[in-house]
Amino acid sequence: MASATQLLIGTRKGAWIFKSDADRRSWSIDGPHFLGSVINHLVLDPRDGRTLLMAAKTGHLGPTIFRSTDGGKTWAEAVRPPAFPKAADPASGRAVDHSFWLEPGHASEPGVWWAGTSPPGLFVSEDGGATWDSVSGFNDHPMYDKWVPEGAGTPDGALLNQIVIDPRDAAHMYIATSTGGVFESRDRARTWGPLNRGVEANFMPDPYPEYGQDAHYIALSPPKLDRIWQQNHCGIYRLDRPGETWERIGKAMPSEVGDIGFTIIPHPRDPDTAWVFPMDGTDVWPRTSPGGAPAVYRTRDAGASWERQDSGFPREQAWFTVKRQAFCADGHDPLGLYLGATNGEVWMSDDEGGGWRRVAAHLPEIYSVVAAPA
Amino acid sequence: MIPSQLQSYCGGASRVEAEGVTIGAVFDDLDRRFPGLKFRVIDEQDRVRRHMRVFVGGEAACDMAAAIADGAELMIFGALSGG
Numbered sequence: 413m414a415s416a417t418q419l420l421i422g423t424r425k426g427a428w429i430f431k432s433d434a435d436r437r438s439w440s441i442d443g444p445h446f447l448g449s450v451i452n453h454l455v456l457d458p459r460d461g462r463t464l465l466m467a468a469k470t471g472h473l474g475p476t477i478f479r480s481t482d483g484g485k486t487w488a489e490a491v492r493p494p495a496f497p498k499a500a501d502p503a504s505g506r507a508v509d510h511s512f513w514l515e516p517g518h519a520s521e522p523g524v525w526w527a528g529t530s531p532p533g534l535f536v537s538e539d540g541g542a543t544w545d546s547v548s549g550f551n552d553h554p555m556y557d558k559w560v561p562e563g564a565g566t567p568d569g570a571l572l573n574q575i576v577i578d579p580r581d582a583a584h585m586y587i588a589t590s591t592g593g594v595f596e597s598r599d600r601a602r603t604w605g606p607l608n609r610g611v612e613a614n615f616m617p618d619p620y621p622e623y624g625q626d627a628h629y630i631a632l633s634p635p636k637l638d639r640i641w642q643q644n645h646c647g648i649y650r651l652d653r654p655g656e657t658w659e660r661i662g663k664a665m666p667s668e669v670g671d672i673g674f675t676i677i678p679h680p681r682d683p684d685t686a687w688v689f690p691m692d693g694t695d696v697w698p699r700t701s702p703g704g705a706p707a708v709y710r711t712r713d714a715g716a717s718w719e720r721q722d723s724g725f726p727r728e729q730a731w732f733t734v735k736r737q738a739f740c741a742d743g744h745d746p747l748g749l750y751l752g753a754t755n756g757e758v759w760m761s762d763d764e765g766g767g768w769r770r771v772a773a774h775l776p777e778i779y780s781v782v783a784a785p786a
Numbered sequence: 787m788i789p790s791q792l793q794s795y796c797g798g799a800s801r802v803e804a805e806g807v808t809i810g811a812v813f814d815d816l817d818r819r820f821p822g823l824k825f826r827v828i829d830e831q832d833r834v835r836r837h838m839r840v841f842v843g844g845e846a847a848c849d850m851a852a853a854i855a856d857g858a859e860l861m862i863f864g865a866l867s868g869g
Contacts, residue, residue, distance in 0.1 A: 472791050472837040472864035473826035489822045495830035507829035 414744040414762065416786035420464070421752060422451035422737070425776035427466060429454075429484050431786045436748055436762050439771055445484060453737055455514045456784040457540075459522050465541045467511035467527070475510045477527070479541045492543040494527050494535035496551065506531055506551075510568075513737070514541075515575040518582035526601075528572035532560045532589050534601060549602040550587070550595070559592035559606070559623055566590050566626075573736055576630055580637060586630060593625030594642065610658040612646040629675045629736050636683035639714075643676040643688055650715050661715025662688075669702045669709070669720075670694065675739040679747065679764075684714040687721075687741075687765060689734040689751060700731040708749070708765050724768035725759070732757065737780035752778030787861040792827070795820040804860075809842060810850030812860055827862060839863040 419430040421443075428443030445451075449468045457463035462483055469475040477490035499505025508529045517524025517536075527535040527544060534547040546552075550572075553559070564570055571590040578584035583600040586607070593608040606623040613625045626645035633639040638653040648662030648671040662671025672693025679685035687710050692698045701707070707722035732753035742748040749761045756775035761768045788796050796802050804819065806812035810832060817824035827838050832850040834840050840847045841861040842854055854860065 470791060472789075472835070474829060474835050476822065476826065491821065493825060495825070497830075499831055502831035502833070505831035507831050507833065 414742075414746070414748065417742050417744070417748060418456075418784050418786040419750055419758065419771075420454040420456060420780075420782040420784060421758065421775065421778060422454045422466070422780035423752075423756070423776040423778050424450055427451040427454050428772075428775065430758070430771065436742075436744075436760070441772070442484065445487070446478065450510065451779060452510060452512045453514045453780045453782075455516065455782055457516050457525075458784070459516060459519060461785065463540060465514045465525060467514055469510045475508050475529075477511060477514075477541055477544070481540075490537075490542055490544065494529055494533065494544040495546070496533060497546055506533070508533060511535075512571050513574050515577065518577050519579065520582055526575045526577075528575050528587065530565075530569035530571045532570050532572035532591060534572055534575070534587065536601070547601050549597065549599075550604055553604060555623075559589065559595070561591060564591040573628070574630060576632060578632070578637060579634075586632075586640070588627035588630045588642075590626045590628075590645075592623040593627045593644075594630060594640075595623075607651075607656070608658070609656050610660070611642070611644055611649055612660070614646050628673070631676055631678050631686075633678045633683045633686075634680045639678075639683055641676045641678050641686050643673050645672070645693075647671045648673070648676065648688060648715065659715070661711070664711075664716060665690065665709060665718050666720075669707075674734060674736045677739055677741050677749065680741060680743050681745070681747075682712070685710065685712045686715075687739070687749060688718075689739055691733045698731075699733050701733060704729050704731050706730050706732060706753075708751075708761075708768075710765050721761075721765040722768075723766060724761075724770075731755075735779055737782070738778050740781055740783045742783040748783065750781050750783055752781035754778065787859065789862055789864045791864045792823055792862065795823040795826075807853060808850065809840070809847055809852050809854050809860065812854055813850065837865045839865045 417432045421428045426444035426447040430439045453467045464480040466478040476493045478487045496506040513528040515526040523540045525537045534550040535544045537544045574588035576586040585597045595604040596607045629643045640651045642649040649658040651658045665671040673690045677687045692702045706725040709718040732755040734751045738752035747764045758772040804815040813824045
């Protein structure tokens with residue numbers, strides 16, 4: 413059964429909250445919040461259902477975290493936002509440019525949140541997002557300068573773009589970075605090791621290095637938590653633990669579309685099903701919908717084959733794409749899928765990708781979309 | 787002087803008073819009075835952020851340890867930044 417859903421939308425110029433009726437047919441709009449601020453992520457705490465954290469900055473002002481405990485009616489700023497420790501030589505010390513990813517902590521750790529930043533940094537809050545501390549296990553790791561080489565990054569800067577916590581074990585974590593690929597910790601972020609075997613990095617002298625990959629997005633399969641899906645800069649991969657070698661399942665994508673994209677969304681109940689939104693990664697990397705024809709692709713056999721789902725999308729001259737945090741599912745049955753596009757449109761499917769309709773247009777460039785119970 | 791980007795921290799004021807014998811101390815005092823303001827302008831390594839500008843007595847200031855004279859005017863600007 414579907415039920416009322418909210419979409420937490422971060423854009424280049426502020427945040428919006430869309431709320432649906434029980435059928436997910438009509439949507440009310442709340443916003444803008446912090447008009448003009450760059451909002452990289454807006455996330456609801458699933459442990460209390462009312463706390464929202466927002467990663468914000470502006471073109472001028474430094475990065476901060478805003479927090480609401482009443483579903484977005486009122487906001488308070490973090491007392492101490494994520495920041496690196498002061499360096500021995502402050503002239504060359506790291507400074508957080510923006511927080512990129514906000515992750516509620518494990519269900520057993522209420523009040524704990526994690527944040528990933530640019531330049532790549534891992535931060536933790538133990539008080540619901542009011543104060544943040546640098547996680548030395550990653551930020552001061554002896555290999556940090558190798559995992560985050562100077563000059564590497566994305567057009568918006570190098571990223572620690574994702575934090576994933578194993579629901580079975582609060583100490584078991586994965587992070588994804590744009591400079592080193594995927595890393596794993598089994599001791600609650602104290603120590604880390606790379607987890608990139610079999611993942612291509614075709615922009616490196618050794619195209620299959622131990623680290624150096626650009627992991628755009630990773631996700632655990634909820635019904636099979638030892639299965640990790642990855643949309644990488646160099647293709648779509650799957651890893652079944654305790655295995656250590658990723659399999660490039662994107663090879664089964666149509667060659668004219670390719671397997672480049674920013675996100676991958678697993679089905680919450682079917683371990684063999686996932687969706688991607690491909691983009692053009694050929695030639696000079698336009699990062700647009702391939703051929704100007706947007707489409708989602710779904711696998712229902714763990715990546716052995718993919719089917720195109722484009723019903724409702726424009727068939728030509730539509731060049732938007734979908735960024736890392738801007739594709740999500742709502743968990744209902746049938747599953748709702750939502751994507752926010754670079755052209756400011758929000759699209760949804762209420763039948764697992766079979767048909768798509770536009771929920772919103774004319775928003776600023778969308779950076780993140782998170783679905784949550786309303 | 788407080789630029790428009792920061793006036794929400796100061797109840798809408800465009801000019802406020804603060805104390806300190808160095809530029810950094812003035813920012814610390816501003817942050818005590820208007821929590822959160824300093825980090826939006828000065829990063830964790832005590833550098834003025836890329837698109838902000840700080841002037842004291844009409845001269846650009848970037849050294850938080852630099853002394854500031856009694857009665858001096860510290861001006862904060864949002865620099866030109868497109869997009």
